[in-house]
Amino acid sequence: MNYEFPLVIFTVLTQFAVGLALFAAFKSLSCAGSTAKECEDISAWRSKDWFAAFLLAAFGLGASMFHLAQPLRAMEALGNLSVSWLSREGLIFGLFTVLALVNALRESRCLAVLAALCGLAGIVAQGMTYAPAAMPAVSNGVPMLIFMLTALALGSSAGQVNGSHDFSTAFRVSSASLVAVLLIVPCLWTSGGTVMQASAALWMQSWMFWAGLGLTTLAFIVSLRAGAEAAMPCLLLVLGGVALTRIIVFGGVVHTAVNLGMPY
Amino acid sequence: MSKRYAFLLDMDKCIGCRGCAMACKNFNQLDPGMVWRQVYPLAESIYPHRERAFLSLSCNHCDDPACLRACPVAAYEKRDDGIVVHHQDKCIGCTNCVRSCPYGAPRFNKEEKHAEKCSMCVERIEAGLLPACVQGCVTGALQLIDLNEFEETNAVQYPAGYPVMKRLNPSTRFILPKMPRQVRG
Numbered sequence: 001m002n003y004e005f006p007l008v009i010f011t012v013l014t015q016f017a018v019g020l021a022l023f024a025a026f027k028s029l030s031c032a033g034s035t036a037k038e039c040e041d042i043s044a045w046r047s048k049d050w051f052a053a054f055l056l057a058a059f060g061l062g063a064s065m066f067h068l069a070q071p072l073r074a075m076e077a078l079g080n081l082s083v084s085w086l087s088r089e090g091l092i093f094g095l096f097t098v099l100a101l102v103n104a105l106r107e108s109r110c111l112a113v114l115a116a117l118c119g120l121a122g123i124v125a126q127g128m129t130y131a132p133a134a135m136p137a138v139s140n141g142v143p144m145l146i147f148m149l150t151a152l153a154l155g156s157s158a159g160q161v162n163g164s165h166d167f168s169t170a171f172r173v174s175s176a177s178l179v180a181v182l183l184i185v186p187c188l189w190t191s192g193g194t195v196m197q198a199s200a201a202l203w204m205q206s207w208m209f210w211a212g213l214g215l216t217t218l219a220f221i222v223s224l225r226a227g228a229e230a231a232m233p234c235l236l237l238v239l240g241g242v243a244l245t246r247i248i249v250f251g252g253v254v255h256t257a258v259n260l261g262m263p264y
Numbered sequence: 265m266s267k268r269y270a271f272l273l274d275m276d277k278c279i280g281c282r283g284c285a286m287a288c289k290n291f292n293q294l295d296p297g298m299v300w301r302q303v304y305p306l307a308e309s310i311y312p313h314r315e316r317a318f319l320s321l322s323c324n325h326c327d328d329p330a331c332l333r334a335c336p337v338a339a340y341e342k343r344d345d346g347i348v349v350h351h352q353d354k355c356i357g358c359t360n361c362v363r364s365c366p367y368g369a370p371r372f373n374k375e376e377k378h379a380e381k382c383s384m385c386v387e388r389i390e391a392g393l394l395p396a397c398v399q400g401c402v403t404g405a406l407q408l409i410d411l412n413e414f415e416e417t418n419a420v421q422y423p424a425g426y427p428v429m430k431r432l433n434p435s436t437r438f439i440l441p442k443m444p445r446q447v448r449g
Contacts, residue, residue: 067358076336076337078336080337080338129360132360134365260321261304261319262309264425
C-alpha cells in the first residue's frame with residue numbers, strides 16, 4: 001500500500017485551514033450587530049484564527065512539494081490551468097494562503113468572505129484532483145464530500161478553542177456526518193465491480209481506518225458530553241481520526257490497472 | 265482527412281511471447297525495471313480454455329487522454345495524428361498521470377525522477393517505419409492501423425479484462441480469440 005504521506009499532510013492541513021477560515025469569516029459577519037467593544041475582543045481572536053489558517057495552509061503547501069520527484073520545480077505545476085485540476089488546486093491554495101495572511105494582518109469583512117470562498121473553491125479543486133477515472137471507487141463526489149466534512153469538523157472544533165463562540169452543534173453534525181460517510185461508502189463499494197470491492201476490502205481490513213473512525217466518534221461523544229468546553233480535546237481527537245482515515249483514502253483505493261486481463 | 269494512428273491486437277494470433285515488450289524495451293533503451301508495453305494473460309474466468317489468450321498493452325493513445333488532463337505541467341501532447349507524446353524534460357514527477365490512466369500506461373521512473381510512456385515510436389513512424397513492437401511481433405498479431413480508415417467489423421474496443429472508459433475513448437482495437445470447445449481441465 002502506498003501511503004502518500006505528503007498528500008495526507010497537504011490535504012488535511014489545507015482543509016483544516018479552510019475550515020478555520022470559514023468559521024473566522026462567519027465570526028466576522030456575525031459581529032455586525034454587536035457593540036464595538038465586543039467586536040474588538042472577537043477581532044483579536046479572529047486575527048489568531050487567520051494566522052493559524054495561514055500557517056496551516058503554508059505548511060500544507062510545503063508538505064505537498066515532497067510528493068514531487070523534483071520539488072524545486074514545484075512552481076511549474078501551475079502551468080496547465082486550462083485543463084489540469086492539480087494546477088488549479090495549487091493556484092487556488094496559493095491564493096488562499098495569501099488571503100489568510102492578509103486577513104491576519106488587517107482583517108476586513110470583504111476579504112474574510114473572499115478568503116472563505118477561495119477556500120471552498122480549493123476544496124472543490126481538491127475533490128476533482130483526487131477523483132481520477134482510474135480509481136472507480138473514488139472517481140465521483142466522494143473525495144469532495146469527505147474533504148468538505150473534514151474542513152467543517154476541524155474548523156468548527158478549532159474555531160471554538162478560544163471560547164469566543166460555541167460551534168459544538170456544527171462540530172457534532174460535521175463529525176457525525178464524516179463518520180457516516182466513511183462507513184457507508186465502502187459498504188456501497190461491496191456491491192460494485194471487482195476493483196471497487198477490492199477497495200472496500202482494503203478499507204475494512206485496515207486498522208487505521210477503524211482507529212480513525214474510533215477517534216472521530218470519540219470526539220463526537222466528548223463534544224456531546226462537555227460541549228464547547230472540551231474544544232481542544234475534540235480538536236486533537238478529530239485531527240488524529242482524520243489523519244488516520246486519510247492515509248486509507250489515499251493508500252487503500254485500488255487502481256484499474258492492477259486488474260488488466262482479469263474481470264472488472 | 266488526418267490520420268488517427270492506433271494499435272490493433274489480434275488476440276487469436278497472439279501467443280504471449282512478449283517479443284513486442286522486448287522490442288519496445290530494446291528500441292527505447294528503457295532503464296531496468298521499466299516497461300512501456302506489457303503482456304497480460306487473460307484470467308481463466310474470462311478465457312477458460314487449454315489455449316491461453318493475452319492482452320498486449322501499452323499506451324492506448326486515447327481520444328481524450330486522462331494523463332493529458334491530469335498533468336499540471338502540460339508535459340503531454342496530443343498530436344493531429346492521434347499519438348499522445350510525453351515530453352520527459354517537462355515532467356516534475358508528480359505521478360498524477362500514473363494515478364489517472366486507467367490502463368497503467370505512464371510509469372514512474374524513480375532513477376530519472378519523471379514519468380514515461382509509449383510514444384508509438386513516433387520518430388520511427390515519421391521515418392516511414394513501423395513501431396518497434398509491431399515490427400517485433402513474430403505472429404503479426406500486433407498491427408498499426410489508421411482508425412479513420414479502419415473497417416474491420418470483427419474488432420472490438422473493450423474486450424473482457426480491459427476497463428471500459430468511454431469518455432477517454434482509447435484507440436486500441438482488439439480481435440477476440442476464438443472460443444475452442446475444450447475447457448481448461
